[in-house]
Amino acid sequence: MCFLSLTLTYIMRFCLSIAITEMVANRQRGKDFHIDPNACPFTTSNTTNASVNVDGEFHWSEETQGIILSSFFWGYVITQMPGGLLSEKVGGKIVLGFGILVSSLGTLLTPIAARLGDSIGLIITRICIGLGQGVIYPSLHVVTAHWIPTEERGLLGCFVFAGVNFGNAVSMSLSGFLLGLYKGGWPLVFYLYGTCGILWVVAWYFLGYSSPNDHPNLSEKEKKYLNQYNESVNMNKVAEPTPWREILKSVPMWGLVIGQIGHDWGLFTVVTDLPKYMKSVMHFSITQNGLLLALPYLLMWAVGLTSGAFSDWLLKRHVITITTSRKIFTTIASVGPSLGILGATYSGCDRIAATIFFIIGMGFMGFFYPSLKVNALDLSPNYAGTISAFVIGIGAISGIITPYLVGLLTPENTLLQWRLVFWIAVVALVGTNMIYIFTGSGEVQKWNNPQKKEDKDRR
Template sequence: MFEKRRCSREMDENLSSPFIGMRHLLCLLIFCGLCLVYGMRVNLSMAIVAMMDNAAANPNFAEYAWSEQTKSHVLSSFFFGYIFAQVPAGSWARRYGGRLLLFISVSFSSVLALLTPLSVSVGDWPLLCALRFCQGLVQGVTYPTIATIMAEWAPIEERSAMLTYCCSGLELGIVMMLASSGMLCSSDWGWPSTFYIPGALGLIWSAIWFIFGASTPNNCKYITLAERTLIATSLKRNMAQSESSKVTHPIPWLKICTSKPFLVLILSQCAYSWCFWTLLTQIPSYIKSILGKDIQSNAFYSALPYLTMLGLSLVLCPLASYLEKSKRLNATVSRKIFNTIGQWTPAVTLVYLGFLRTDQADLAIVLLTLTVTVSTVTHFGFQANHLDLSPHFAGTLMGIANSASNMMSIIAPLVVGYIVTDTTNLHQWRIIFSLAGGISFFGNLMFLFFGTAKVQLWNEMPQMVVEVKRQDGQHFTEVKNMEKDDGNVGGSRETLNLV
């Protein structure tokens, strides 16, 4: 009895990890990495305004007479590359490790950002489209890789908060890029500086990540035993579990692609992506053409919604963490409440925005800010749902969903380019905003009906229990993993338990 109490005390001591642990440092690194990745992703949204109207920005640099359709092709070219690596990225992260894949993504993207001004001067918009396509290709692995890393590092009770802290980096990246780009475009460095600065910082981050980043707690040199035990206990995993056993776990593609909760998750994510990228790529043009703001005030007003978005997401993290730990809300109910707030509020404000007059600039800025800010609440809705449905295949689910949703990132700017033929025409913008609001409403409606936070049966490898009787009369149950549903038994993992 004394030995049992002592073992219990030792276990409790092992589980009492420091308040700030290696998992939090990892979140900070991913936060900064996403900040730079999104800075390199959205810099063109503001730079292209200066590139097509340098008389208003910096006349020392070349001006490009591109049509609105050409502009839409340039802005969407990134996403044509972005969708290609999404689906296989989850499998790559499981096989080769999230640390390596995230390093490749950020470092290669940084080099391409540094080469962007040269590509425009040499090959005009076709070469720019090709470079942005390649940049989208290497950034396509980012989110599936982060989901795979978080599935290994985030205790269940901290899952939403940690994932939201990480993903908040995108908002800071947008804020910093949009807020500074107006000043940079008007400076002596001109619009090329909006590519040089995040590219150089991205290479610095890559060096730091290469030293401190880790795919799993078991691969981390700096984590304490207490923190490693805490994470493993929360995830109910054996700390000594080999990486090879996870690699041989087959991906149930058919079950994933026919899973109703996952399909509505994709639908909700597609609806969010349509609204998010419509606003992100078109807010600068709308503010310039409809609200009549100059390049510097344009940059400030374009960044303001994402600044408030970042603030709200950081404020809500402790609330979401409290709700998860206190068990006051069922996980499924929590996801649906947050998702409804994050998608139906923007649906209303977007439609309202479309019916404003050109002399209501202040109200338009307020509605734009409110629309983008409230959408961050979806971090606690569908955006955390990939880890809920399947912790083991979180990266794969994220890749499939991101690939589908980023089709909207391609289509949305193209739709704007074909509908908004005259950027000063308020009625054409009304169509764009009303369409985005309707899509957001429908996406969440389906999530309310069919969404769930329950772990799906296909998360684990199918198993077959076989009763074995030895010659000495003892009975055992043998649990064998099955690689196929037809009963073929795989030999990747076996355990024996005495009956």
């Protein structure tokens, strides 16, 4: 259920990225037509498909589209911290279910909001969806902190958080298919995904539990095993208030924050704006666009699960420490996508080469899941919700900046303009990874149990 929650979360979050390419009228026939000397040629297979949205419903500039795509993160940042604190107080089940419900209702209302309120109505709706989804990651970290012990965190944590990639793959492929099948049928995408979200909420009400002790049918053997782990890390024995002073002074925590910023910058650049690049620069049809964009996320999903199992194997056999494992896997997840992005943009108009580079490069980002994505659980199982909210909230600022920046840097959607966008993403990925290497940690921090630390200091 946690896996499906993230699948639906990312489907509803990024389906607009591909749908907007059909919602907006093609501006290439207007008086502001710009001739790009480096433009890629049309082929006979995509000439017709590339211009089917000349009569799109909306006439938004690239800058306006950037604001629309970034507006989700305005709300997303706001509810991160309240979501983490509330999840630790009342349990992750309630908060997670509420977040998916708000997101689903907002997705269902998206077509109506866009048609009645134009760009302003759509921006407001996207902010509301962001407010709902802001609590999802913190609540998931609280739930998984109770249910997944350290030695199983690589595989099971990766399985849960790999729902992100599966969701992106489904969103891109299915959305591209539906948009290509039904001309002007973009509202169907939002109605379908919003309905699926509502169905998940109903199932979660009956199947989801915040902790092992809340589960009525869990075997005594498994409950004992999980409770022994919880006791070993002083779970549920948190002293109040939250030790913000110690948390904010923690170098490993800030290393995680910086690593998250770089990861999100690279990921959001690709997820949010790659559909526009593949259509405007490479001239893929909407159906081709959706199917090809699904492949990087399917590979990322497979890599995430495989690397998670490998990470568990290394830790169980004490081949490397948790800290070394997190740093090695995070480095692979930064360098691999950077090389793929650069290879794609310097492939010029070679559509096959560019696609292969994007697929392989983004596949390496799957190594983030047994490293950066579970690092908050390593640092503090007790405050996993609060820490993840703080880290993801700051990292999500990248989601506010990147779509708007792309809109500013690519007013004519030329190949060279997009090349600058991808270079910025590469610098963000590699630069933040270097900082994480020197500051990150996989060990439980002293402030995980403030009362225990005070007793030790007193003795």
